[in-house]
Each structure stands twice: as structure tokens, then as C-alpha cells.
Amino acid sequence: MEAPRYSVIIPALNEERFLPTLLASLAIQHERDFEVVVVDGHSRDRTVAVARSFTGKLPSLSVLESPRASLPLQRNIGAERSRGAWLVFADADSVFLPYFLERIRSYIDTEHPVLFTTWFRPDSEVGSDAVLTLLGNLFVEGSILFKRQLSPGPLTIVTREAFGRVGGYDERLSFGEDFDFAQRLAGEKIPMTMLRETLYIWSMRRIRKEGKLRMLQFYAKVSLRALLMKKPPKDVPDYIMGGQLYRKGYRKPKKTSALKKAEKNVQKLVEEIIGKDV
Numbered sequence: 001m002e003a004p005r006y007s008v009i010i011p012a013l014n015e016e017r018f019l020p021t022l023l024a025s026l027a028i029q030h031e032r033d034f035e036v037v038v039v040d041g042h043s044r045d046r047t048v049a050v051a052r053s054f055t056g057k058l059p060s061l062s063v064l065e066s067p068r069a070s071l072p073l074q075r076n077i078g079a080e081r082s083r084g085a086w087l088v089f090a091d092a093d094s095v096f097l098p099y100f101l102e103r104i105r106s107y108i109d110t111e112h113p114v115l116f117t118t119w120f121r122p123d124s125e126v127g128s129d130a131v132l133t134l135l136g137n138l139f140v141e142g143s144i145l146f147k148r149q150l151s152p153g154p155l156t157i158v159t160r161e162a163f164g165r166v167g168g169y170d171e172r173l174s175f176g177e178d179f180d181f182a183q184r185l186a187g188e189k190i191p192m193t194m195l196r197e198t199l200y201i202w203s204m205r206r207i208r209k210e211g212k213l214r215m216l217q218f219y220a221k222v223s224l225r226a227l228l229m230k231k232p233p234k235d236v237p238d239y240i241m242g243g244q245l246y247r248k249g250y251r252k253p254k255k256t257s258a259l260k261k262a263e264k265n266v267q268k269l270v271e272e273i274i275g276k277d278v
Contacts, residue, residue: 004060006034006101007084007160010092011066011074013041016050018093018203027057031101034088035060037078041069071153072169072177079163087163091154093203095123100199104157107195115151115158115185118195120202129204136202141194149192151182154202162190 008026012019019038026036036058038051042065051063064081066074079087086108090096107113119137122129143150151158156178166184169177182192 003083003085004033004035005084006031006086006088006104007078007082008034008036008088008090009075009078009082010036010038010090011041011071011078012038012043012047012051012092013069014043014045014047015092016043016046018205019047020050020054021095022090022092023051023054023058025096025098025100027054028098029096029101030099031105032059034101035062035082035084037062037064037082039064039066039074039078041066041074070171070174072173073171076168076171079160079168085160087158087160089151089153089156089158090200091203093205094154095201095203097199097201103197103199104195111193113157113193113195114162114190115156115182116193116195117152117155117157118197118199120154120200121198123201123203123205132204132207133202144192144194147186149182149186150179151185151192153178155200156181158185162188165190 010019010022023036023038026034036054038061040048040051040063048063048065051061055061062081064077066077075089078089086104088104104118107116117140120133122133140150140152162185165188166181169181173180185192
């Protein structure tokens with residue numbers, strides 16, 4: 001079987017609610033020369049089942065199991081078991097626009113990048129969310145400009161050859177593995193570039209849960225350390241992956257009318273982009 005050009009690698013943990021939307025957005029891509037590799041970290045919900053339900057809707061789908069929940073480990077497992085010349089690492093709660101892979105192909109063919117990402121938009125129409133994502137895009141651009149490149153966790157695209165040259169992600173890290181990965185590539189004279197087109201939707205669920213001010217303070221603190229020292233923090237206990245509301249025993253509060261309205265807006269936005277019948 002001929003290898004696909006792109007391998008979309010998705011680490012997942014308790015993502016039965018969000019993963020289907022990402023997979024649905026992949027199912028309607030204009031570009032079809034790709035495979036999808038979902039690497040599950042022992043989810044306790046129906047993540048694996050909902051992932052496998054997309055068999056037949058995607059050009060190729062593999063659902064793998066990781067020995068433990070770990071973003072760098074799950075990404076490395078996905079890369080090892082995938083076949084594409086290009087590795088597309090995506091978070092389980094991202095959503096791709098229908099022409100995502102088509103525009104990536106054009107960018108690769110014309111600009112010949114090795115490591116890159118794209119602009120993104122928020123998963124709502126709220127003005128403050130738009131401002132935050134604008135700042136996020138500018139932060140990534142600034143990291144490139146000031147030679148402190150980072151590869152965003154929600155979307156990093158890299159050649160298989162470059163990924164293997166640095167040994168993939170550092171599995172010892174529980175946070176900042178994306179910054180560390182980009183810095184090791186920089187050490188190999190492989191620059192990060194930005195495709196300046198909005199091609200995916202960034203989930204703001206963590207920011208909504210933790211609060212914008214608290215998350216801004218958190219990111220400012222860890223980002224400043226990384227930018228100044230070129231090293232990510234080795235461990236951030238409060239930063240836990242997964243769609244299980246992040247803490248064991250956490251009791252989900254009753255939804256406020258504002259939250260219900262926000263969720264309806266997100267669903268409406270997604271339906272407008274990928275359709276209701278996927």
C-alpha cells in the first residue's frame with residue numbers, strides 16, 4: 001500500500017465529546033492523501049469507540065493505545081506507527097477547516113518549509129476570545145522573530161525526517177514538550193515558519209474553565225521563563241491533559257445561562273463550517 005503524504009496524529013484522553021468534531025472535520029477535507037492516527041491514553045469514557053466509528057469515513061484510520069497518558073509519548077507512538085512523509089500533530093479538541101490540508105499542500109509546494117504551523121481562530125464569536133487568539137498568533141510569530149521558536153501543541157506540522165533527526169518529543173516532560181521540541185530543531189538549523197492563513201479552530205475550553213485572567217497569568221509566567229532561558233519547566237502539576245475536567249473527583253458545576261449560550265454558539269459555528277450531516 002502506498003504511503004499517504006500526511007499523517008494526522010491525535011493524542012487523546014477522555015475526549016469522547018470533542019474528538020468526533022475533529023474527526024468529522026477531517027472526513028470532509030478536500031485533500032484526501034492522508035491517514036489519521038489516534039493514540040489513546042487509557043480513556044475511561046467512549047473515546048476509543050467514537051474514534052473507531054469513523055472507520056470508512058476517513059481515507060485511513062488507526063486507533064492505538066499508549067502505555068500511559070502522556071502527550072509527548074502518545075505523539076511519538078503515533079509518529080512511529082504512521083506512514084506519511086509529513087506529520088501533522090493536532091490536539092483532540094481542535095477543528096480543521098475543510099480546505100486545511102489543501103492549503104498546507106500549496107504552502108509546502110511553494111515555500112518548502114520543514115516545520116510550521118498556521119494561524120487559528122477561537123471556537124466562539126465572543127470579542128474577548130478573538131483578542132486572545134490574536135495575541136496567541138502574535139506570540140507564535142514573535143517567538144519566531146526573536147529566535148525562541150515554539151511548535152504549538154494544537155497544531156504542529158513537520159517532516160518525518162526532521163522529527164526523527166531530533167528523536168521526536170521528550171517523553172520526560174509533562175509540560176512544555178512543544179517548546180523543547182522546536183528548540184532542538186532550531187539547534188539543527190531547522191526554523192519554524194508560519195502559514196499566515198486561519199486554517200483551524202482553537203478550543204478555549206481550558207481557559208473557560210480556569211478563567212481568562214488566571215490562564216493569562218499562568219501562560220505569561222511559563223512563557224517568560226521559556227523565552228529567557230530557552231528551556232520549558234520540567235513539571236507543571238496543575239496542567240493535566242484530557243477532557244475529563246482535568247482533576248479527579250472534580251464535580252462539574254451546573255451550567256449557567258451564559259455557558260449554555262456559549263456552547264450553542266460553538267455548536268452553531270462548527271455546523272456552519274463542517275455541516276450538520278457529517
